[in-house]
Amino acid sequence: MNRRNFLTLTGTFTGGLLVLPDFLHAFGSQNNLVIGEQCIVFVQLNGGNDGLNTFIPFEDPLYYELRTKIALNKDVVVGRNKGMAFHPSLKDFAQMQQNGDLTVIQNVGYPEPIRSHFRSQEIWQTATDSNKYINEGWLGRFLDLQCNGHQATAGINLDSIDNLALKGNEPNFITVKDPNRFKVKSDKEENITLSDNPQLDFVRKIANSVTEGSDEIQKALAKSKNEISYPKTELSKNLEWIARLIKGNLNSKVYYTSLGGFDTHDNQLSIHERKLADLNDALFSFYSDLKQAQLLQNVTIVVFSEFGRRVKDNGNGTDHGTAAPMFIIGGNNKGAILGKNPNLADLDNGDLKHQIDFRSVYASLLKEKMSFDYSKIGIMNKPVSGLFA
């Protein structure tokens, strides 16, 4: 390992706390409060996924009127159900719904929607009103309250950058670019005697903190194996690792990963088709893997994007819009379609009006999957009813 790799790992593992002194604590002697089998896996679709071409109102003539260039023909959509159907790339979403394992929550958004990717992601990740600002993420605030002291692996973020949603006061999550790079401690650090050189001790302490969490992860990886073959995409690879960690009984409550490329201003039909196929194949492998391991009822997968897109096309694509569907897979959800079909006749300046606040979905997840009082992290919205059995 060269200097850059070592330092990259160091930085990644310490969650940015190199600037604070209080991470220099002894290895975990605290009891971990976060235990249990339930976990939530978030898949964030970056760029603003076009909800109307994902879960399609194929029986609404307005859909074809407003989207002359990019509407999907009713002959190609799959999994028809009460006037709605999936994009043909999402054939396995239709299958999962058929199996009773996928719930669609329609028209999810928030009041006073913002069309900036940056700000809207921030709103989704902090669960605030669109005119309020918090520097900690909603999952970070949840983990702060759930973990005693801190628990390095309470949240796992598979990405190259840290995730605001998981950012809290305590380092309760780690960002991992590739879990393969976790190394098992080769030496017992406790046996290292302090030298007379404070700089050396400082570096050693940092080196020790690098491996924090990696023991648990290595154990989980050692206990599990790849049981099905995943496609060779980045999202698939991330989900395959998450499945390994879940199957290996890692005690994480939250996993987070993302898929980019949904900002389809132009050339939407082919880009969107490709992206949704990527999502479909990765998620269906993950779903099948968990189902085979009989763990699907313990794992709730949440698929969302920072906003949907405008109802009318711009010629070859669509511009930033508002409400869009969210998908919940597994975790003993009821396999329903919640909320009314998108109302294309009643728009707000050309955009869909949201019907369900995304924080209501968060409230449901926290209450029903994590047995947590969502109001403690400032969520005031009522949970969505009818989501979980």
Next chain:
Amino acid sequence: MTSDAEKPKAEFEKIEVKIDFDPNGNNKTIITELSNRLLFKVNDSMQKDMENLLKYDFDPKEAHANFAVIRLFDYITKLPEYQLI
């Protein structure tokens, strides 16, 4: 003496962290400004990560823009290329 009085005071002081950046710029100028100040080398993947942290539609004039710039700073300080001195 009541037990309340014996409780040790264990509260952390919250310090408001500030960072200097040009609010008249955009995401790229702020990334450049901070990288020039703090990093001895920037490669493509770092640049991409930083533009993911501060997206093109980031508004530096927004009242709480400093939160996001501090997140960028946090990312930078974790890089091996971060210059301590």
